[in-house]
Amino acid sequence: MIERRYENENKVYVKVAVVFYPNGRLEPIAFWWENAQRYRIDRVLDVCRAASLKAGGTGMRYTCMVRGHQTYLFFEEDRWFMERR
């Protein structure tokens, strides 16, 4: 049986550039928003598992600093998503 996946307008799956380190750690360094614009991630402040109340679902949540703003990037098994503001 295959898991059904749910989508909604507040859940925005994005393209993400990730660096995998030899010790297994991974770090997102940039993402592309819907308008295809690239945003560099200046710093990852925190990583923990968290549910997204706005977009639904759960994943590893990366709290990122992007252009002076704090934003969440969720790694949901094999895809990255962000919450629409």
Add this chain to the structure above:
Amino acid sequence: MKQRVILHSDMNNFYASVECAHRPEMRGKPVAVGGDEELRHGIVLAKNYIAKATGIRTGEALWQARQKCPGLLVLPPNYPLYLKYAKFARQIYADYTSQIEPFGLDEAWLDVSGEDGIRVANEIRSRFKRELGVTASVGVSYNKIFAKLGSDIKKPDATTLISQSNFKSVAWPLPVEELLYVGRATKTKLHRIGITTIGDLAATPAPLLHSLFGKVGDVLFTFANGLDDSPVMQMDEESLIKSVGNSTTTPRDLTCNEDVKITLFVLCESVCARMREHGFLGRTVAISIRDNALFRFERQCKLNRPSHISREIADAAMRLFSENYSWPRPVRSIGVRCTDLIPSSMPLQLSVFTNEQQRQKQEALDKAVDEVRRRFGHFSIQRACMLADKPLGGINPKGDHIIHPVGFFKDGMVK
């Protein structure tokens, strides 16, 4: 012995909560997770609190539920997602103890002796909310039975303590049917002799309960008095498989032996494929039958030779059926279970009275079918009898039914 600290965690409205956690647009609306009505599995499997408030009950037909709650959103079950959440929950439990005994998908006992039970319970609840977006009720006690009772007292998202000093005021006033193992029949029997609360049951002399219920009577006495000392199993102990079974509610009522034969073959193939997969042979075959008036019974028999050959198990199941059912009513659902399992690597006494060569051939054939199905899909190869009735033969229990009910006494009631 030092007093144990046992938690029972029960994820509230599990299926419905997971759906709502994944689909924010469903929040605030009455939601039920229900089976497929076309396949006659159309019952309420779970509902959220908004749906519950309209009086909908788990297990009732979806059309009844819709009558009670006209705007009800009925979602089909997404079992792989629920399994994933059960795994997430277990990962959280594992941060506190290795003694985790799952009870179904959404419940588990944890032995956290030496810790402050209430603190651990509260922490688990807040992590569930933050990390998974679902809530749980946790019972904290010194035995498994009261811990489970505690998790039922306050919902959702609450911790309830039943300690040795308060159990008489918290547990004893509760209706007797709240106790694990007091089902409808036991409740009726207990009510008949004036036992309506857990306290009444606790005060009833054990010999009287024994004379009325046999072994179950002893167990009930122990449960009601908080004397249950069964351990919380280690996670890996629990995973020992005690039986392999499958059941199905068929797409239409079964009306003759031929119908039953097709269904039994489908089920036995699935059961045997799973036994082969896990490396087991079964020594006992049990069937369960429910007719269209929902009357249910179970029969079992020993096999002459331990087996995981589909044909042998199916023949035994069919024999059990025809010896025990004279078709008073059509059959609605049917199940097959193999128990008394032994590892298939165990050396076996061969018999001069059976054709061993033939058995080996059958086994090789079954394994070849497993391989064909693994590579090309379940329906790529089927027995001819299954083509006689496509809806009946077209069930794939191995792929479709992944969640099996569990009992408290997994080893039987030998204590």
